[in-house]
Amino acid sequence: MEINLFDSFVGLFSPSKRIYWQYILSSLFIALIYLLTLEKNVAKKEMKLNLSHKLWLHKSAVLDYKYFVLSFFIKVLLILPFVFSVQEITIFVYEFFLDTFGYMKINTFSHFQVIVLFTGTLFLVSDFTRYWLHRLLHTIPFLWEFHKVHHSAKVLTPMTFYRVHPIENLLFGLRYAFSIGIVTGVFIYFFGAMIGIYEILGTNIFLYIFSLMGSNLRHSHVKLSYPKIIENICISPFQHQLHHSTKYYDKNYGGYLSIWDNLFGTLQTSSDILNKKEKIRFGVQIKDFQTITNLLFVPFINIYNTRKKNDK
Amino acid sequence: MKKFIVSCFLFTTTLFANEGLTSIFENILLKNSKQAVLDIQNVRQNIEKNDQKEISMSFKNFVISWKSVDAFYILGDLDDNYLDTPRYIDTFHQGNEDIKKQLNLIIEDNEDLSISLYKNSHKTINALEYILFTQDLSNERVKDIALLITDKLEDNLEEIYNGYLENKTKFLKDEVTANAMMLNSLIENSYKIKEWRVGDPAGLSRKFKAKPSNERAEYSISKNSIVAIQSILNTHLTVLDNQEFPNFGSMIRSYSVNDELNDAVKYLKSSLINTKMVQNDDFSNSKKLYKSLKKLHATYYISLIGKLKVTAKILDADGD
Numbered sequence: 210m211e212i213n214l215f216d217s218f219v220g221l222f223s224p225s226k227r228i229y230w231q232y233i234l235s236s237l238f239i240a241l242i243y244l245l246t247l248e249k250n251v252a253k254k255e256m257k258l259n260l261s262h263k264l265w266l267h268k269s270a271v272l273d274y275k276y277f278v279l280s281f282f283i284k285v286l287l288i289l290p291f292v293f294s295v296q297e298i299t300i301f302v303y304e305f306f307l308d309t310f311g312y313m314k315i316n317t318f319s320h321f322q323v324i325v326l327f328t329g330t331l332f333l334v335s336d337f338t339r340y341w342l343h344r345l346l347h348t349i350p351f352l353w354e355f356h357k358v359h360h361s362a363k364v365l366t367p368m369t370f371y372r373v374h375p376i377e378n379l380l381f382g383l384r385y386a387f388s389i390g391i392v393t394g395v396f397i398y399f400f401g402a403m404i405g406i407y408e409i410l411g412t413n414i415f416l417y418i419f420s421l422m423g424s425n426l427r428h429s430h431v432k433l434s435y436p437k438i439i440e441n442i443c444i445s446p447f448q449h450q451l452h453h454s455t456k457y458y459d460k461n462y463g464g465y466l467s468i469w470d471n472l473f474g475t476l477q478t479s480s481d482i483l484n485k486k487e488k489i490r491f492g493v494q495i496k497d498f499q500t501i502t503n504l505l506f507v508p509f510i511n512i513y514n515t516r517k518k519n520d521k
Numbered sequence: 522m523k524k525f526i527v528s529c530f531l532f533t534t535t536l537f538a539n540e541g542l543t544s545i546f547e548n549i550l551l552k553n554s555k556q557a558v559l560d561i562q563n564v565r566q567n568i569e570k571n572d573q574k575e576i577s578m579s580f581k582n583f584v585i586s587w588k589s590v591d592a593f594y595i596l597g598d599l600d601d602n603y604l605d606t607p608r609y610i611d612t613f614h615q616g617n618e619d620i621k622k623q624l625n626l627i628i629e630d631n632e633d634l635s636i637s638l639y640k641n642s643h644k645t646i647n648a649l650e651y652i653l654f655t656q657d658l659s660n661e662r663v664k665d666i667a668l669l670i671t672d673k674l675e676d677n678l679e680e681i682y683n684g685y686l687e688n689k690t691k692f693l694k695d696e697v698t699a700n701a702m703m704l705n706s707l708i709e710n711s712y713k714i715k716e717w718r719v720g721d722p723a724g725l726s727r728k729f730k731a732k733p734s735n736e737r738a739e740y741s742i743s744k745n746s747i748v749a750i751q752s753i754l755n756t757h758l759t760v761l762d763n764q765e766f767p768n769f770g771s772m773i774r775s776y777s778v779n780d781e782l783n784d785a786v787k788y789l790k791s792s793l794i795n796t797k798m799v800q801n802d803d804f805s806n807s808k809k810l811y812k813s814l815k816k817l818h819a820t821y822y823i824s825l826i827g828k829l830k831v832t833a834k835i836l837d838a839d840g841d
Contacts, residue, residue: 299826300819308727312712314705316597316604320698393826402704402825405697 224410224417227370227424236367236425243433259430268499269363269492276501277371283378294386295393302394315399324405327396331389331406332415333466338388340469342380343462350515352380354508361498362428363491365453369428374508419443419465428453434479441471447479454489457482541772542693545703546685548766549593549759550692554682557586561678564649565671571658577743580653584745587611587646587678588752592710593760595702596681599688603681609641610677612648613739614717620648621655628662634669644673647740654743703769707760708821710753715814718750723804725811735804744802754793762786773824781824788817 221230240259244252258264306313318326346356358374373381396404409417426433426446434440434447444467452461460477463470470476482489497507560583567575591611597604608615620642627637638644649670656663685692692699720726722741724733738746761770761782770782795810 296823296826300823303822307712311728312709312716314709316601320695320701397822397825401708402701405701 224412224420227420228367229420232420233367233425235421236423236429239423239433240426240429240431243431255431264364264430265366267364269361269495270366270368272499272501272504273362273366273368273372276504277368279501280371280373280378283375295390298386298390299393299397302391303397306395306398313399314401318400318403320403320405323396323400323403324407327392327400327404328407328413328415330392330396332413334388334392335385336464336466337469338384339381339464340462340466340473342384343464344473344475346377346380347459347462351512354511354515357493357511358498358504358508360453360458360493361495361504362453363495365428365430365450365491367425367428370425372504374504376508416465424465432479432483434483437478437480440467440478440480441476442466442468444470445479447483448477450491451477451479451482451489453491455491455493456489458493539693539696541767541769542696542699544767545760545769546689546692549756549768550595550685551682553586553589553593553756554678554685557583557590558675558678558682560586561671561675565668565675568653568658568664568667568671571664573658576653576658580650580743581745581748584646584740584743584749585752588749589756590678590681592753592756593703593706594681595692595699595706596684596688598702598705599691600684603684606677606681606684610645610674612642612645614713616642618642620645621651624648624651624666627666628656628660634662634665638666638669644670646674649674650740650743650745700769700772703760704821704825707757708818708825710757711814711818711821714750714753715811715818718746718753719804719807719811719814722746723807723811725808733805735802738802738804741802746802746804747796747799751793751796754789754796758786758789758793761789781820784820785817785824788813788820792817 221228221233223229224231244256247255264270343356346352355374355376359369359372359377362369362372393404407414412420422443423433423446427444427449429446430450432447432450433445435443435445439445440448444461444463444465448461448467451457457477460475461467461470462475467476497511498504560579563579564576564583567579587610591607594607596606612620623640624643627634627643630637642648649667652658652663652667652670658664658667716726716728718739721729722733722735722738724731729737735741739749740746760768762768763770770786773782792810792813795807795813798806798809800806
């Protein structure tokens with residue numbers, strides 16, 4: 210498979226990257242609109258906070274920038290092999306169905322309907338498996354040690370998105386390969402070559418639209434929330450910020466959709482918190498994760514220490 | 522300037538695609554279905570003459586031309602009304618009824634044939650094969666049955682030919698859908714040829730593992746099963762690799778799936794060579810053929826998965 214290393218690294222020019230220039234620009238635009246809707250003095254305060262060099266040059270933010278550079282190499286070395294395996298899983302699933310149930314072809318849907326169904330299913334299944342893996346990263350103690358790396362950010366910037374431990378990268382790579390591979394295998398079995406993906410600039414249309422809806426504000430201090438009815442369906446930037454708080458980190462595990470949180474009892478909408486004017490703090494065990502070496506090795510040390518303690 | 526270059530590129534690729542589709546339509550879909558009509562007419566003429574040698578020869582030719590239609594049948598995908606037409610022509614792997622027994626009863630009966638031969642399955646190539654190769658055509662009733670079947674087959678094949686003509690614009694206007702239909706047809710037929718036409722009689726398929734029986738072959742009565750297989754493989758080869766006219770192979774080369782295409786052509790050719798090991802429809806020596814067909818089927822769907830490019834699309838969305 211051909212991988213454009215330049216795109217992977219720079220990200221700004223790749224629509225499959227969170228920091229693609231269009232997504233950043235749309236986030237800036239949405240943030241601006243949001244600030245315009247606030248009362249003048251509140252807007253001024255929020256503007257000051259979000260443009261402050263104290264935020265953008267905070268030790269935690271600088272660490273994110275450095276780690277972002279490193280994360281490129283981590284992805285190339287650790288994730289790529291799993292990206293390849295999507296094809297293997299697709300073939301395995303297709304052959305399993307073929308061997309078990311024989312040849313089958315569904316003719317009742319039009320080409321257009323099959324593509325819409327496939328595009329939507331890929332997005333839904335991917336978001337669903339993201340929810341569960343994310344939840345497991347919080348609830349299984351040894352996985353939490355790795356996921357803590359992401360939650361150790363004291364301030365949130367779009368680059369915090371990339372503050373992820375390689376083990377977590379690996380797990381998400383596997384999740385990706387399995388969920389996409391299984392869905393594709395099943396669809397090929399039932400619809401053969403009729404399947405396809407609706408894309409914008411080479412990205413799943415749903416993903417593109419959701420990414421355009423202020424995805425970069427999730428890791429920011431712009432407290433943009435949606436009306437409760439929408440927050441029951443889609444995660445707002447503020448809902449994700451709540452997830453990064455020290456108090457609500459066991460809520461809002463969803464990626465783009467909050468229906469999973471709603472369904473499995475982990476939803477926290479914004480209105481209650483905003484109405485109470487509750488102050489939220491970010492970052493867990495900040496002191497343990499001050500350097501790149503810390504980010505990479507502290508989880509292993511913590512797991513080792515816990516095991517040692519338990520053995521006693 | 523950049524816009525101009527992009528427009529020129531799009532124009533030439535569209536033009537090339539349309540040229541490819543038009544060529545496939547004219548040189549494969551229409552030509553093959555017309556040939557099948559001519560061949561069944563020829564069978565009819567020979568039945569009328571009651572020349573057994575000529576009947577055998579013309580039936581073999583009809584098997585070849587019908588299989589070339591069946592091997593690349595996309596009319597059902599183009600138009601729902603034609604989804605079942607092949608089933609009215611051929612009952613291979615359709616239902617479990619014993620048409621031989623039913624045809625014997627019809628022959629012995631005196632009822633008017635238009636009433637007796639009421640089932641579609643009674644008017645298929647399989648019924649015709651049974652009548653032509655096991656019954657005495659000097660018997661007027663048997664001959665009438667054979668002629669009635671050929672008439673019905675001709676009607677259905679004419680329907681396919683006219684169906685393609687009716688749906689020409691639909692086929693040519695949407696290249697993406699046309700490509701999907703053609704690839705689906707290749708995948709479907711490569712599976713059927715591997716599992717049903719070779720695997721089942723050879724005892725290599727999952728269903729009949731280690732239980733070979735040449736009677737399960739598609740045209741075991743007339744011993745034209747391997748001829749049918751060769752016709753299907755040759756049709757796929759024409760679709761993917763011929764120098765005479767633009768084809769599906771030349772179209773998909775523009776999607777940078779050259780390796781898969783070369784592999785498919787390689788396995789088609791090796792499968793055709795391996796068919797020569799099956800003599801007189803005896804599938805006991807067809808392991809090599811089954812293996813090459815298995816590789817062919819895998820190559821078809823792997824190229825499809827490769828074409829989808831589902832990999833590395835949403836990876837960056839991970840890690841919230």
